[in-house]
Amino acid sequence: MLSLRKTRPAPGAELMRHIIDPAIPPAGEVEIAVHATGICGSDLHAFHWDAGYEFMAGNLPVTIGHEFSGVVTALGPDVHEPGIGSRIVCWPTLPCGTCAACMADRASACGARSIVGLHRDGGFAPRVRVPAASCFRIPDSLPLDRAALTEPLSVAVNAVDLAEVEPGHRVAVLGPGPIGLAVAWVAKARGADVLLVGLDDEARLALARRMHIPHTADLDREELAKAAMRAFGALADRVIEATGHPGSIEQGLGILRPEGIFVAAGIHGKDCRLNLARFVREKKQLRGAHDTTRHAFEEAINLLDAQGDELIQLVTHRLPLSDAMKGFSLASGGDAMKVLLFPEKNPDERETERPLHVHGDTA
Template sequence: MAPYMPFTLGHEFSGVVTALGEGVTGFALGDAVTAWPTIGCGRCRACREGRSQDCQARRILGLHCDGGFSSAVLAPAGNCFRLPQGVPVEMGALTEPLTIAWNAVEVAGVQPGEAVLVLGPGPIGLAIAWMAQHRGARVLLAGFNDKLRLDCAARMGLRNLVDLASTSLAAAVQAVFGEKVDRVIEATGVTASIADGLSVLRSSGVFTIAGIHAAPFSLPVTAFVRNKQQLRAAHDTTRAAWPGVLALLAEPAHRAELAPMISAELPLSAALEGFETARQRGAIKILLRPGDA
């Protein structure tokens, strides 16, 4: 982000339309909306094919230009989505991370009835596990010394949880499924977890990396090929994920299950306090309210 400074942070946000640009249609003043923060150039092949997330010249609100940690944000109308009736604007702020999870589950190819292991109960891992279970998969969510996050997972209705501080991954998988898993989705960003996940993946299984890793990892290629396993990468999201997530949020029962992801609400003036709480792993998501004292 440093080359683009100074700018206002915040790529996960929702709000109310207070002004419309010339010629904008489909929105009205007072509409509750959220926005896909990725803005493509509109000219390259990726943009022409509707894949602005793959545009090499893309800009992201809150990462390359001014974002949502403000009383107002300027967003292209084409990136905005109206919140369904009944969805509180506070829940709308969860839309962006939920689309990341939606995309990861799509990339992984999760199917009903499959045994799916999700590694990492951070915000994205929690959302991935919830999405996979919602699609009918049998899900095991694994963490390490992650009581707060696993407690949140339980409140979200996730059925199979394990803290690997007290058992091995192999033992946990055997206890829940009785066999190796069909799919692994890694959301830890901890490189060692990739080898751990591969060790409990069945032959012809699919391993999807959704975490961001600072270090390379070594793949046992011969065993990987002989086991006919697949390696996939899930990053960012797609335009198609947004209507899908908003349709989920339109259901009160789904909102009730996802609400525990918001651990606390703070005024925007206390943003640094919120960042420190999150850094200390004392919260899942902290909602910042612009304009609150």
């Protein structure tokens, strides 16, 4: 089957034929016919072999991709749930299952966790095997295209949870990529007033306005402090960063009110500078958000089911997996938001956004 595999600890990845063992899945696992897989920022980092992804070297070759939806087609010998034909999404964080964090159902805090698509074969392929316990059934009313947004939306829900966003809060979100825009959307859905900030990002900010984000600013044209004053008339109660540019931490702290919470959610290849005297005197908090929680994953499924008409606008490009290289170059540029890759079939043949009442919307 045609799969997108990272084969060497160097920039790039290869579209290649890859055989998975024809025997049934191993104990505890299911095989999934992949419907769609989104290109994530971490896929781009792995593809470009950015700093912070050296840990993958010991797992190569590996099929990348972790934001997928699909249908269960085969079960390991001891698996009964989810059954064959179940429409599912997968939380790609696989906990060790035995440490204190895992016992407390905090998989993302497990020091020995592994990630589907980074540590083991993932979803840029027609089929993928994952633990049954990592699968979440989705409602029949949720089309599989929309469901492929579950993982990135759940990352956004977790970042907003961590920021303790409340109705009426002034929330500035730095970085209008898929995660930043999803964060802004979730914060708005919780009743916050939201400013989304980009840098030379007019296409993405225009999409944000179409998704009813109340305020946007492009730092190409306006200073951050002025944009915050224009939007809020005051400092922000919360700042959430999804840029991956370390300078945005110091900048964002400058528009955060005393005792406000700053959540950093970008993956940073470099260190940041911090004026610690001011940080301490103003009693600010800086928190790191990464991955998600079971609760946030379930909330993301519910949001996509209830408000998918708006959230599906996050998907700007749909391509067959055979065009993965084009997809990666689109996703690396500033005009695309979420790029979905579809294995085997041409996406034009698909009835993509018809509400589904049957399990028949996959290959």
